[in-house]
Amino acid sequence: MSEHHHKETFVTKYIFSFDHKMISKQFLVTGMIMGVIGVLMSLLFRLQIAWPEHSFSIIEAFLPERFQSETGVMKPDIYLALVTIHGTIMVFFVLTAGLSGTFSNLLIPLQIGARDMASAFMNCLSYWLFFLSSIIMVISLFVQAGPASAGWTIYPPLSALPQAIPGSGTGMTLWLVSMAIFIASSLIGSLNYIVTVLNLRTKGMTMTRLPLTMWAFFITAIIGVVSFPVLFSAALLLIFDRSFGTSFYLSDIFIGGEVLNYQGGSPVLFEHLFWFLGHPEVYIVLLPALGLTSEVISTNSRKPIFGYRAMIGSIMAIAFLSTIVWGHHMFISGMNPFLGSVFTFTTLLIAIPSAVKAFNYITTLWKGNLQFNPAMLFSIGLVSTFITGGLTGIVLGDSALDINVHDTYFVVAHFHLVMGVSAIYGMYAGVYHWFPKMYGRMMNKTLGYVHFWITAIAAYGVFFPMHFIGLAGLPRRYYTNTNFPLFDDLANVNQVMTIFALIGGAAQIVFLVNYFMSIYKGKVATQNPWRANTLEWTTPVEHIHGNWPGEIPEVHRWPYDYSKVDENGEYIFGEDYIMQTVPLKEGEQES
Amino acid sequence: MLALFYFFVAVAFAIGIWQVNKLLSYKALIGDLKAGKTVSNLDDYDNPIATEKDNDFQGKLFMIFLVGFYLLMGYCLIFLQDIMLPDSASVEGEDYDNLFRISFWLIGVVQFLTQALLYFFSYKYRGVDKTKKATFFADSHKLELIWTTIPTVVLAVLILYGLSIWNDVTDLEGDDAILVEVYAKQFGWQARYAGRDNELGRGNVRFLEGSNTIGIDMSDDKAADDIPVRELHLPVGKKVVMKFRSQDVLHSAYMPHFRAQMNCVPGMITEFGFTPKFTTEEMRQQKDVIRKVASVNAVRSAKGDESYEFDYLLLCNKICGSSHYNMQMKIVVESEKDYLIWLNQQKTAKELFKL
Numbered sequence: 029m030s031e032h033h034h035k036e037t038f039v040t041k042y043i044f045s046f047d048h049k050m051i052s053k054q055f056l057v058t059g060m061i062m063g064v065i066g067v068l069m070s071l072l073f074r075l076q077i078a079w080p081e082h083s084f085s086i087i088e089a090f091l092p093e094r095f096q097s098e099t100g101v102m103k104p105d106i107y108l109a110l111v112t113i114h115g116t117i118m119v120f121f122v123l124t125a126g127l128s129g130t131f132s133n134l135l136i137p138l139q140i141g142a143r144d145m146a147s148a149f150m151n152c153l154s155y156w157l158f159f160l161s162s163i164i165m166v167i168s169l170f171v172q173a174g175p176a177s178a179g180w181t182i183y184p185p186l187s188a189l190p191q192a193i194p195g196s197g198t199g200m201t202l203w204l205v206s207m208a209i210f211i212a213s214s215l216i217g218s219l220n221y222i223v224t225v226l227n228l229r230t231k232g233m234t235m236t237r238l239p240l241t242m243w244a245f246f247i248t249a250i251i252g253v254v255s256f257p258v259l260f261s262a263a264l265l266l267i268f269d270r271s272f273g274t275s276f277y278l279s280d281i282f283i284g285g286e287v288l289n290y291q292g293g294s295p296v297l298f299e300h301l302f303w304f305l306g307h308p309e310v311y312i313v314l315l316p317a318l319g320l321t322s323e324v325i326s327t328n329s330r331k332p333i334f335g336y337r338a339m340i341g342s343i344m345a346i347a348f349l350s351t352i353v354w355g356h357h358m359f360i361s362g363m364n365p366f367l368g369s370v371f372t373f374t375t376l377l378i379a380i381p382s383a384v385k386a387f388n389y390i391t392t393l394w395k396g397n398l399q400f401n402p403a404m405l406f407s408i409g410l411v412s413t414f415i416t417g418g419l420t421g422i423v424l425g426d427s428a429l430d431i432n433v434h435d436t437y438f439v440v441a442h443f444h445l446v447m448g449v450s451a452i453y454g455m456y457a458g459v460y461h462w463f464p465k466m467y468g469r470m471m472n473k474t475l476g477y478v479h480f481w482i483t484a485i486a487a488y489g490v491f492f493p494m495h496f497i498g499l500a501g502l503p504r505r506y507y508t509n510t511n512f513p514l515f516d517d518l519a520n521v522n523q524v525m526t527i528f529a530l531i532g533g534a535a536q537i538v539f540l541v542n543y544f545m546s547i548y549k550g551k552v553a554t555q556n557p558w559r560a561n562t563l564e565w566t567t568p569v570e571h572i573h574g575n576w577p578g579e580i581p582e583v584h585r586w587p588y589d590y591s592k593v594d595e596n597g598e599y600i601f602g603e604d605y606i607m608q609t610v611p612l613k614e615g616e617q618e619s
Numbered sequence: 620m621l622a623l624f625y626f627f628v629a630v631a632f633a634i635g636i637w638q639v640n641k642l643l644s645y646k647a648l649i650g651d652l653k654a655g656k657t658v659s660n661l662d663d664y665d666n667p668i669a670t671e672k673d674n675d676f677q678g679k680l681f682m683i684f685l686v687g688f689y690l691l692m693g694y695c696l697i698f699l700q701d702i703m704l705p706d707s708a709s710v711e712g713e714d715y716d717n718l719f720r721i722s723f724w725l726i727g728v729v730q731f732l733t734q735a736l737l738y739f740f741s742y743k744y745r746g747v748d749k750t751k752k753a754t755f756f757a758d759s760h761k762l763e764l765i766w767t768t769i770p771t772v773v774l775a776v777l778i779l780y781g782l783s784i785w786n787d788v789t790d791l792e793g794d795d796a797i798l799v800e801v802y803a804k805q806f807g808w809q810a811r812y813a814g815r816d817n818e819l820g821r822g823n824v825r826f827l828e829g830s831n832t833i834g835i836d837m838s839d840d841k842a843a844d845d846i847p848v849r850e851l852h853l854p855v856g857k858k859v860v861m862k863f864r865s866q867d868v869l870h871s872a873y874m875p876h877f878r879a880q881m882n883c884v885p886g887m888i889t890e891f892g893f894t895p896k897f898t899t900e901e902m903r904q905q906k907d908v909i910r911k912v913a914s915v916n917a918v919r920s921a922k923g924d925e926s927y928e929f930d931y932l933l934l935c936n937k938i939c940g941s942s943h944y945n946m947q948m949k950i951v952v953e954s955e956k957d958y959l960i961w962l963n964q965q966k967t968a969k970e971l972f973k974l
Contacts, residue, residue, distance in 0.1 A: 061630060104941040179938045185885055186868040186939060192805065193940045279886025282824035282834070283805070283867045295869055295884055330746075330753040338763050360871065361882050362863075362889035365789035369782050376774045383770040384763065386733065391762065393740040395754035400677035400745065401669045408681070408741055415733050419726040426777065428784040429719055432704075432878045435871060435936045470667030477673075481680065485687075492691055496699040501875035503936040506944040512934070513927035517702050517914040551667050558668070591753040604753070619757055 044156070046148035049571055051155050052133035053466055056459070058155075058162055059126020060540070065166070066117035071533050073110045076102055078519075078526035080508035095174065104507040108177040109195050111505055113169065115180030116203070118448065120210055121165065123313040125158045127455045128252075131316060132221050132245045134462060138564035139239050141230025141581060143574045146223040150216050157213035161206045168202035176203035179505065181302060184277040184295050188270050191284040200270070204263050211260045218249035218256075225249075230563070232583035236340075237608070239562050239587040240333060243340050244319025247347045248312050254351060255308040262301035269293070299361055303354035310447050311350040315343060317454020318385065318414075321407040323587075324457045325389055327560045328404035329396030330604050332588035332619065335388045342381035342388075349378045359427040360434055368427040375425035379418070386415050397591070397604075401558065402476025403461035409484050410453040416488075417446025420495065435505075438498025441491045449487045456480075456539070463543075464557050468569045469550030475542040479535055486532025490525045497521055561587045561607050581609040586619055671747050678745025685738035692730070701914040704875055705907030708931065708952075709893040712878035714784045722777060791892045796858040799851070801933070802833040803863070803870035803883040806942035808933055809833050810851050814844030814967060824866050824885075834866065835968050843969040846962065851933065851950045853895050854958035860892040871937035874950065876902070882937055895952040902952070903929045 045051055075084055083100030095106040102110075133151065137144055145151045168175045177195030178187035182203070190197035225238075225246045238246075265276040269290075277298045278290035326333040333339060355363065355371030389411045398404065420442040423429045433439065456479075463471045497518045502509060509515040509522075556565035563583070567575050589606040593599055600606065600613055612618060669677070707716050744753075798813035800822070811833060813819050820842020826834040835842050853859050863872055865883035872891075873880045881891035902908055908929050916926050935946035953961070 064630075104944065108938065108941070108943075183869050183937075189868070192868050280824045281867055281885050282827050287824050287827070290886075292886070294886060296887070329744075332755065332757040334756065335758055335763055337758075360880050360891075362884050362887060365785065368789070369785060372781060372785065373778055376778050379774055380767060380770050384767055387762075387766045390733065390736050390740060391756075393737070393744060395756065396740075396744045397746040397749070397751050397753040398674060398678065398741060398744050399669050399749075400674045404669075405677065408737065411737055412734060415737070416730060419730055422726055422774075422777065423719070423722050426718070426722070426781040426785075428715060428781045428788060429722060431788070431880050432715065432875060434880055435873075473667050473669065473673070477677065481684075484684065488688060488691060493695055493699065496695050496703065499704065500702045501704050501873075503873065503934060505938045507941075508944055511945040512932070512947065513915055513919065513924075514932065516918045516924075516927070517911075519918060521699070521702070588757065591755050593752065593755060597752075599752075 044152055046144070046152050047571070047573055048133045048137050048145050048148070048151060049466070049575075051151050052130045054155050055125060055129035055133060055158070056466075058159060059122050059130060060543075062117050062121040062162055062165075063126065064536075064540075066114050066122060067533055067536060069110045069114040069117075071529060072102070073107055073114070074526040074529045076107055076507070077509075078523040080510055105177055105194055106174055107507040108179070108193070108505065109174045109199070112177050112179055112182075112195070113165075113175050116176075116207075117165065119180060119309065119313065120207070121158075121162055123447070123451045123455070124214065124309070125210070127451060127458075128245065128248060128312065128316045129155070129158065129217060130455075131241070131320060131458050131462070132217070132249070134465065135241055135564060136221055136224050136245060137228070138465065138567060138575060139242055139562050140225060140228060140233055141563050141583065142224060142228035143576075143580070145220050146228060147220055150220045154213045154217035154220065157209050157216065161209035161213060164202055164206035164209065168199050168206065171198045171202065173197045173199060175199040181306065182266070183302075184266060184269065184298050185281055185283075188266060188278060189281070189283060189288075204267055204270075208260060208263055211256045211263075214252055214256050218252040221245055221249040222253065230580045230583055233563075233608075236337070237583055237586045240322035240336070240339055240343075241316075241319040243343055244315045244322070247343050248315045248319075251308045251315075251347050251350060252312050255305040255312075258301055259305035262298060262305070265301075266298065296358070296361055296363055299358050300354070303357045304351075306357065307354040308347075308350045310443070311346055313451045314414075314447050314454075315346070317410060317451040317457075318343075320454050320458040320461070321389070321410050323560075323562070324403045324407045324461050325392050325411075326588055326590065327461075327558050328399040328401055328407070329392050330399065330590045331392055331396045332590055332592075333388070334391040335384070336586065336588060338384055339388055342384045345381040346378060349374060349381070353378060353425075356425050356427070356430070359430045365427075372425060372427040376422065379422060379425075382414075382418055386411060386418070399558075401460065402471070402473060402480060403457040405477065405480040405484075406453045406457035406460065409480065409487075410450050410457065413445045413449045413453065413487065416492070417442055417444070417450065421446065432501075433498060435503055436498040437494050437502050437504055440504050441494035441498060444494075445487075445491050449491065456483075459543070461558065462564075463546065463550075464553035464569070465564055465567075467547050467550065468553055468571070469546055470553050470557060471546040471550060472542050475538055479538040479542065482535035482538070483532055486528045486535060489528030490532060493521050493525055556607075559603070559605050561589060561605050563608055566607065566609055583608045584611040589619060592619065669746075671749055674746040678742045678747075681738045681741040681745075685735065685742075688734060688738075689731075696727070701910055703911075705902075705905055705911060707876070707878050708895060708897050708902055709877040709879065710896050711788050711893050712896075714787065715878040718777075718780055718784055721780075725773065725777075788893075791860050791890055794858065796860040796892060797854070798860055798862070799853075800833075800862045800864065801851070801872050801883070802866070803872065803935065803939075803946075804866040805868065805940050806935070806946040808849075808851075808872075808935075808946065808948035810848050810948075811835070811968075812846040812848065812962060812965075814846055816841055816844055819862060820845050820968070822864060827866070829972070831968075831972055833864075837968065837972065843967065845968045846965045847968055847971060848965055849948075851948060852958050852961050853950065853952045854955040855895050855898045855901075855952050857955065858892060858894045860890060863889045863891070868939050869937045870935045870939050870946070873934045873936035874931065875934075876931050880936060898952045898954060899929070899931060900953075902931070 088100045173194040176199045268274040275290040275293035278293045281288045353375045356375040359368045591604045800811040802809045818841045820839040821836040824834050863883040865885045870883040877893045879893050931950035933948040
C-alpha cells in the first residue's frame, strides 16, 4: 500500500481531499460554524421571549432596520424566521451532517480496519454537497423578505404562499434548494458508510466484533437511506405547488382578498411525508451520539459495555420502530383517530429498547473504575438528559395525553433534552475523545471540565423549567406572550431560562477556544492515550493516507475486553485493556 | 443582518488562515513526536488525561450536581404548581387529568431513581485508585429480562388506559350534541351555530363575500338558520361537537382548560367534542383558578396593569404567520337558559346577509 502513495498538492490534501480523516475534519468544522450560527439565533429569540418589549443593542446591530420596529424590537416575522432557521440548522446541519458526517467518516475506516471509505470520491462529493447546501442556507438569511419562517417543519400552505408570510418567498425557495442538496449529500454519504461497513472489514472483524459505534453508524446510515428520499419527494411536491400551480398540498384557500386556484390537495399529506423522515431523523441524530457514548463509557469505566448484544438488538429495534411511529406528530392533525391508536401503540413500544439502553449504560458504570476525562463527563451527561427527555416521551407519545400538550413548550423541552442536548453531548464526547486521532494532540482537560459543568447546569436550567410552562398551556412559536394575561406569571420563568441560555451559549466559547488552541498548543498525543481496545488506536499518531503503514492488523476479539482477568484474578496480559489485535491466550475464553 | 454577514466573512478568513497555518506547522508536529515528547512525563496539572485527583474531584462534583438537580426538580414540582393549568373544565378532561397524573407520577419516580443511580455510581466508582480492578461484568440475561419485562408491562397498562380514553374522546357519534363550526383565518376566529335544524350548511372559501365572512353556501337549505358569531357561548353540561375549518393556512384550535385541541386544515373539515363542566362563573370560584389568577395578578399589579379575571380561551397553536401570537377568542360557558337567551339574540345567516 505504501508504494501506492501519490503526491498530494495543497488542493487535493486540504480542499478536495479524498482522505476520510480530512473529510471528517471538514464536516466537523463546517458543522461547528453552522452550530455557532444556530446557537446565536436561539439566543436572539430567547432574549425576545424573555423581554418582549425591550430593545437590545445586539438585536439592533444584527438585524437590518426593516426587521425592527421603531423602538428597536425585532418584528414577529423575523422572530419566526430565527426559530425556523435555528431548528433547520441544528437538526440537519449540526446534528446530522456535523455529528454523523464527522464521526462516521473518521471512525468507520479506522475502527473496522480499512484504508479508506469504499468510495473516496463519493465521500469527497458528499462533503462538498453539504458545504454547498450550507452556503445556500446561509445566503437565504440575507434575502430581502427574510429567510424561511414557516417553522422547521415547513407545513404548507404557510410555506407555500408568500402572501401568508414573507419568508415563504425567495427565502423558502432557497431553503428547499439547500435541503434538496443536503439530502443528496446525506444519501451519498450513507450509502458509502453502509457499503464500507459491509465490505471492507479487516480479517477477523465479524459483525459481532464491531464496536457499538460502528453498529450505530451503520444502522443510522440505513435509516437515512430509507427515510431521506421521502423528504426529498415531499420537498419536490412542495416545489411543484409553489412554482407550477399543482395542488398536492393546497386546497380551498382564500388569502390576500382572493380565492386561489387550488383544489383537492391536503396539507395532511405533507405532514405524513415530512414526518416519515422527520421522526427517523430524531434517531439519525441520536443513534450516532449513543454509539460514541457506548465506546467512551466503556473505555473510561475500564469495563466492557454491559449487554453488548442487547445494545445491538436495541439499536435495531429502535431503528425499525422509528420508521413506523411518525404519526405521533399528527395525533390532532385531523387524521383518522384509529390511526392515532396505532401510532400510540408503536410509539410507546420504542420506550422499551430505549429503557434497555439507559439501564445498560448505568450498569456499565457499576463497579467500574471511572476515569473522568472530559469525554466521559459528557457521556454521563448524555445518559442523564436522555433519561429526563425520554421519560416525557411517554406523555407525548400517548395520543390521549398529547391532545393538551401538543405544540406547547412541553414538547420543546422534551425534544431539546432527548435529542438536542443529548446529541450535542454525544458530539462533544466524540470530539474530546477522538481529538488525538484528528490532530495528533490532546485537548486541554481543565477547559473541558469547565465547559461540561457550565453546559450541564445551563442545559437543565433552560429545559427543565420549560416543561412546566408547557403544562401551563403556553404554545410554542409565540413571538410574545403579553397578549394573554393568562401567561403573565410565566414571564419570570422565561427570563430565568433565557439567562441560563446565555450562560450556556457563553460556555461554548470555552470549547471553541480549547478546540482551536489545542490544534496548535495541545500536548502531543501518544498512540493510545485512553488505553482503549479499538483499532483506530493502532494507527500512528501522525496521519498517513491509508491509515496503517504496513499491513492492516487482524482482529482476534471483541472490542470490550477491559479489566478481563484469568482464574487467579490477574489481568490476562498484565494491563487492564486488551486491544482487538491481540490473539486469544491459550485457555482464554472469548467474551 | 449586514453585521452578521461581516461576521461570516471574518470567520471564513480565520479558517483560511488556520488551514494554511496548519499546513505550515505540520512538520513541526512530526518533529515533536520524533523528539519523543509524549504525555507520560508530564505532571498532574499538565496531564491531558484525568488523574486520580481529577477522578476524585469530578466524582464528587457529580454528587453535588445530583443534589442540585433534585433541588431544581423539587422546586419546579412544588413551586411551579401555581402557574400550571387548573383541573379540567370538561367532563372528558377528568379522565385526561387522571391518566396524566398516573403517567407523571410514574415518570417522576423513574426519573428520581435512575438519575440517583447514574450520579451515585459516578461518585461511588470514581477512579481514585487507578490500579484498582474494575469488575468484568459483560452480560446478565436475568437483569436484561427484568428491565425489558417491567417497562413492557407498565407500558402495556398505560397504552390500554390511554387508548380507552382516546377512543372515548374521539367518539363523536350519536346523541343530541350541540353542533358548532369554528372557523380560523389569519389572524382570528369566528364561529357558526347550526341553528334550529342542528345541521350546518355547506361552507367553502368560494362563497366568501361581504358580510358572509365564513363562506356559507346560502343555496344550501340547511344554511339559512345557521348563526354566525364572533364570540363562543356554550351551555354547561351539554356535549358540544365542534367542526373546524380554515380559510388560508393551518391553524390549531387549542382550548387548554377543556383539554381540547384540533388542527384547522384548509380544504378539510376536522372535528372534536367535549362537555363543559363548569360555567365561567363557577370556574372562577375553583381553588386552582383562584390561585392561578392571584399569581397572574401579583405580576400584573407589579407592572401596573389592570387586574385579570379568568375567562376560557380558544388560542391558535399551529404556526400561522406574523400574528400567530395574538389569535384568540373568548369562550363563555353559562347555564343553558342564559345560553339560549344569548343565542336567540344573534341573527341567523339569512337575516345577517339580508337575502
